Amino acid sequence: MSGKADPRPAGDGTTSRARLDRGRGALGPALELVHTGRAPTRAVLTAELGVTRATAGAVAAELEALGLIRVDARPGAAAGSQGRPSHRLEVDEEGPVVLAAQVHADGFRAALVGLGGRIVATTPSCEAVDADPAKVLGAAVDAGADLLRRTGRRCVGAGLAVPSAVTAPEGLALNPLHLAWPVGAPVREIFAERVRAAGVDGPAFAANDVNAAALAEHRHGAGxxxxxxxxxxxxxxxxxxxxxxxxxxxxxxxxxxxxxxxxxxxxxxxxxxxxxxxxxxxxxxxxxxxxxxxxxxxxxxxxxxxxxxxxxxxxxxxxxxxxxxxxxxxxxxxxxxxxxxxxxxxxxxxxxxxxxxxxxxxxxxxxxxxxxxxxxxxxxxxxxxxLDHGSLVGAAELAWQPVLDDPLAALSGR
The missing domain is CATH 3.30.420.40 (ATPase, nucleotide binding domain)
Structure with a gap:
């Protein structure tokens, strides 16, 4: 975190460094709280993180500087609420996105998904699936890359959901029977190669489609x-x-x-x-x-x-x-x-x-x-x-996870 993120005077160097270290460690948990809607205000963020108001303010400011969230400049309070008004927090709708793709027995779809599980743009569903996974995944990635070019959004990763058990960490599709793909197809490796070839930034992940849907519903939906x-x-x-x-x-x-x-x-x-x-x-x-x-x-x-x-x-x-x-x-x-x-x-x-x-x-x-x-x-x-497109949103969650774990490392290489 940069020193500019803390609005209070730095004081002695030891206190300043300790505050910055605490803030760095809180960036990921803070982003996940905003991402999942569990910290709508800075006051709630302070309580959830168990830090001082100053540290929570510094954390929120750093996440805003990274283009991940927005902090209302003027604090407000909901009607009928008590206590000091607090700055509202929300994900930045103009912030980075991830490329998500879902393949199913009757076709595939690609989308760009922002923080908060919000689908920014999506392609029409393609209603044909080739028996060669490389062709299908290449077409899905190309469709997503076209969305990125047309929207001009920054991409920080890619996630894939498929109707098969997917081994970890190898990323092999063990039972893609409804796709007529070979057993053990290396879908994560193929997907990652196509992502790199299309010039899409960030790491690539793959998972079973219902696992992805469950993750999305737990963070953003009925779960x-x-x-x-x-x-x-x-x-x-x-x-x-x-x-x-x-x-x-x-x-x-x-x-x-x-x-x-x-x-x-x-x-x-x-x-x-x-x-x-x-x-x-x-x-x-x-x-x-x-x-x-x-x-x-x-x-x-x-x-x-x-x-x-x-x-x-x-x-x-x-x-x-x-x-x-x-x-x-x-x-x-x-x-x-x-x-x-x-x-x-x-x-x-x-x-x-x-x-x-x-x-x-x-x-x-x-x-x-x-x-x-x-x-x-x-x-x-x-x-x-x-969620109408739970597996797509869940595929995106796979790609967002490194950012949620360490926003600074994921976005700025620090």
Whole structure:
């Protein structure tokens, strides 16, 4: 931090250096508090960091000098509040961005995402995925790089979300079956190479799409404030899960934790590509709904879009209603097993599961309560994911993490 960030006289050199050292250590935590909306004012920032008002002021000023946040010049107070007015803090909407890309079974999309999880610009969804991951990731990065050129924004990193378990730290996609990519495709390495080739600044990261969505929801959406958060979601094909434990994404020893798609929920059900039968992956995804309702997937729109529209527009049809109820029961059975094992304090559902929850919340909650150890008296809250592009925002969170960890090092090389 620069000495200019502290508005008070420096005093003796020892005191000044100590204050600056404390401020440097607080930059990352302070930025994360503003980034996640947990420090809307400098007074709250002071309390959350456990530092003096002067140190909090210096930290906020340094983050503003880095172009990451904005500090209101004049302190204000909310109507009806008590105490001294405080300067409001918010992310700088003109600040740097990261390039985010999401690949799914029916296409890919790229976006620029700023602090606060705000999507600055996005490309239309491409509805074709080549069997060569290098071609797909190259096209996604090129689309994002074009957004950067057109917007003129500074980029500090890139993140990728894919519908596959992704090993850490190697970044291998172990089961990209719905993409027809080779098992073990080095997606992080390919993505990083394409990012460098496109002249995009900053490090590159890759993760499973539901892990990314859970991270985004925990920081910016329906999972905010949860300590132990379970996220289960249908992508365009298959079912994925993710877990945030004590506020941090849990990925296991090598990035492969919580492959919930292969929980058996219908022992006599459809064959699964894992070799078993009746897994959530094939019993509770968009294709399962369409086939259970006797509908052939159409050529227009993704499978997820078709399944959502079927429920929203034709739920009065007894066949569609029965199919939706069958999926709700299978999903509830899987969630109950996960509740028994993980004991989360909140569950959030995305993709088609969000639509099923919105359609018949009482049925789903009843199945989970009846089949879980805690029963109706200790039922865990089940909520819908609130972010429209959670996996994209979560991919961006991967790239923002080095900046949140050490803003000075990430942005100024110090």
């Amino acid at each position: 905010r404030g949860a300590r132990d958060l379970l996220c289960v979601a249908t992508g365009h094909r298959g079912v994925g899960g993710a877990l945030v434990l004590d506020g941090r994404l849990h990925t296991g020893s090598s990035g492969l934790a919580l492959e919930v798609g292969h929980l058996t929920v219908n022992p006599e059900g459809r064959p699964c590509h894992c070799g078993s039968r009746g897994c959530l992956d094939v019993e509770a995804d968009p294709l399962a709904l369409l086939t259970t309702a006797g509908r052939e997937p159409g050529p227009e729109g993704s499978l997820l879009q078709q399944a959502n529209e079927l429920i929203r527009e034709e739920y009065a049809d007894p066949v569609v209603r029965t199919a939706a109820e069958a999926l709700i029961d299978r999903l509830g059975l899987g969630l109950a097993g996960l509740v028994n094992i993980l004991n989360p304090d909140r569950i959030i559902l995305g993709g088609l599961h969000r639509t099923l929850l919105d359609t018949d919340p009482d049925r789903l909650r009843a199945v989970v309560a009846d089949r879980s150890l805690w029963g109706r008296s200790g039922g865990v809250p089940i909520l819908a994911c609130s």
